[in-house]
Amino acid sequence: MSIRNIFILLLITFSFYSCDDNSDPAPSNGDGFNRSALLENLSNNIIIPAYEEFYNSLILLEESANLFVNNPDVTNLESLSDVWLDSYKLWQHVEMFDIGLAEVINYKGKMNIYPTDIDLINNNILNGNYDLNNNNNFDARGFPAIDFMLHGLSENNETIVSIYINDYAYSDYLLSLINSMVYNTNLMIEDWSDYKIDFVNSSGNTATSSVNKITNDFIFYFEKGFRANKFGIPAGVFSIDPLPQNVEAFYKKNVSKELAQESLLACKSFFWGKHFNSDIYGPSLATYLDYLHTSSENNLTDIITEQFTEAENKINQLDNNFVFQIENNNNQMLVTYDAIQAMVVTFKVDVLQVLAISVDYVDADGD
Amino acid sequence: MLNKVKLYFHQNTDSSSLSLFRFFFGFLMFFSIIRFVGKGWVEDFYINPNFHFSYYGFEWVTPLGDYTYLLFFICAISSLFVCVGFKYRFSIIVFFLSFTYIELMDKTYYLNHYYFVSILSFLLIFLPANSSFSIDNILSKKKYKTVPKWTVDCIKLLVSIIYIYAAIAKMNSDWLLHAQPLQTWIQTKHDFPIFGDTFFQQKWFYYFMSWAGLLYDLTIPFLLLYNKTRIFGFLLVILFHLLTVALFPIGMFPYIMIFCAIIFFSSQFHNRVINMLKLLVLRINKKIKFVNTNFKIMTLDKFEYSYRRLVISIVFLFFVVQILFPFRYLLYPGELFWHEQGYRFSWRVMLVEKIGLASFKIKDPDNGNEIREVVNSDFLTYYQEKQMSFQPDMILQYAHYLGDFYKNKDVDFDGIIDFGENIQVFVDCKVKLNGFRETQRLIDPNINLYTQKESFKNKTWILPLNDEIKGF
DSSP, rough: OOOHHHHHHHHHHHHHHHHHOOOOOOOOOOSSHHHHHHHHIIIIIIHHHHHHHHHHHHHHHHHHHHHHHOOOOHHHHHHHHHHEEEEEEEETTTTTTTHHHHHHTTTTHHOOOSOOOOHHHHHHHHHHHOTSSSSSGSSSSSSHHHHHIIIIISSHHHOOOOHHOOOOOHHHHHHHHHHHHHHHHHHHHHHHHHHHHHHHOOSSSSSTTTHHHHHHHHHHHHIIIIIIIIIIIHHTTSSSOOOOSSSSEEEEEEEEHHHHHHHHHHHHHHHHHHHHTHHHHHHHHHHHHHOOOOOOSOHHHHHHHHHHHHHHHHHTTTOHHHHHHHHHHHHHHHHHHHHHHHHHHHHIIIHHHTOOOOOTTTTOOOO | OHHHHHHHHHEEEEEEEHHHHHHHHHEEEEEEEHHHHHHIIIIIISSSOOOOOOTTTTTTTOGGGGGGGHHHHHHHHHHHHHHSSSSHHHHHHHHHHHHHHHHHOOOGGHHHHHHHHHHHHOOOOOOTTTTSHHHHHHHEEEEEEEEEHHHHHHHHHHHHHHHHHHHHHHHBHHHHHHHHHHHHHHHHTSSSTTTTTTTTOOOOOOOOOOHHHHHHHHHHHHHHGGGGGGGHHHHHHHHHHHHOOOOOOOHHHHHHHHHHHHHSSSSHHHHHHHHHHHHHHHHHHHHHOOSOOOOOOEEEEOOOOOTTTHHHHHHHHHHHHHHHHEEEEEEEEHHHHHHHHHHSSSSSOSSSEEEEEEEEEETTTTTTOEESSSOOGGSSHOOOOOOOOTTTHHHHHHHHHHHHTTTTTTTTTTOOOBTTTTEEEEEEEEEEETTSSEEEEEEEEEEEGGGOOOOSOOTTTTTSSSSSSOOO
């Protein structure tokens, strides 16, 4: 056996063993686009400020609820309802970040599953024996449950107030709902103070690296949380008949559009890297796409800008109350859905191809 | 001329080449199957999904529930038997059948190298790969010093066909003039050590890789064939395939191709490797005293086929099909990369980047009921949906599945059938091909797919690509 042949065999053996590990290679940020800067911007200027602001709004909600429970009257109910809406709108800015601990504990599933199950809620109130952190209660908690507790117990506010006066179990449930939301959101804020470092450092291009995960989260939210939940399902896109009872904030009635607008705003801000509560823009998916995009004739981010505007315009034309809109002119709701669906195509086809993102949970050989 | 051909078929060569190839092939296949099962893919790909995309004419090939594991077990055992040359002919037939059955169960997971393994194992059925260095030699107490030369050459021919056809497939304007899809793939591998943020961000590098890839595929069989260039060629084989391993989630394919290239080496080399392996086996045997090595094996000069003419005819026919089959796409009008009619089984490896989104609509024209959009994830796994979304034959099959599912069904549980016999299925499917091209509709959205039948005929409901790709 000559040295040459040994060398060849060694090479074969080496090649065989050296290549089956798919571990995350060390991050590098020296190319034309700095992904760590993108992740810094997303976490420092968008995600964490949004969480903090949202948490503050929940504290306000808690205070307002205590005030109402101790002095149940119509004025306090109405101001509680206002604080609830403010908080619900801020929620639209954090729902998409299903990453880190949020993903592990199914945070969004604890906050905003609708339609809410009023039988389950009534049952919980009657029994007084419930664990809101238990996933059996997934549709008896969060904002939709509070919506029912504040606006759905009766047609008029006086009766609702009297229910709270007559039976403290309702107050108890209301406070428990808010308490659980405060608790879980606090977990998020604590998690992000540690998680942020990992988030920014994981700047590679693997299924588990941050840019890929957060992009997938964003697109998933846009498709499911925004498109399907707020428009598609209630408008009956996935069923034979429309399901108006499935709109967001069904019991409050006239705010489903406002919440949807806020959600679209959150998506837009995320895509463009706009700092939360400020007009400053930083590195974002948009600037990354501009860096990578190769076509000369049409600019992908220009197309997305137009599509955002189109979707905004369509939503603005809808009635404040989506139930009313669906029952009276569902076609307009469907037209709006189509404008949003066009964006889903752009995100899932164009954006994902340009970013060449290894998508979550797909694990197979290619060729 | 005819004499020369006749003479060629009577030439013999050392049996070690075939035997070593058999050993490596069996070993790699065993390893591949263990890896596949170990990754949990049997469960994920074949047992969990409710629906499977079958090949036209092979609809009867379906996963066997939990018994699918048994199938993989049989496949693994037979590959091990092939490796050691135990009941070789029977084992390789079992391997060919079980492996091919596995690949036919769902075309979602089609890979060129699985097809290669299938046809190679078919070819191996007809080759005397257990003539030496096999347990069969011990059992039959005889081995053969030489085998017909063509039996070794036909493996070289098959490997050469793959490389050359892969080269031909790259001769198109997207690959050579736009450096796509390589640019899309390489550019985003910024986390690749050393090259990621340097070469991988350079335009010239995408072109260099595209052209070098073509040149590599085109020349490698010839570099391997000639004595003087063989070592160089083999080093290139290793380098190239390791690069693909590092860049793409390409599984076992590179390793299989590296090992296949060894067949091109001289029989002296194969002999030396075999002797080394034998020594190793004997040494281990001595330590653990596994078997008594006092057996006598008679060495016969050359292996002779009992049905020589028949075997040669089958192998000849096999290669005629191999050479013609990849060109069947010429029978279909339009862009092959777009409609994919005749795309599979043609060595089009890592050739296009496609992403699609397909949304299906169910309609009953009689009562006006419709579901505007089916939630695909209710029926398909993520991977199935991804693959289906840009492949017309899979779209058609899924449309039929949906039609069958919703026909005569009371969807909203109100006691009334919502979709009757005349149920219609439509698709709105948008696809992006190779990065720089605009996303475009793939299927005519006004065609009721439920009345369209799968066949080898041109699918007229596929919309043409608004662009021309020049070349093969």
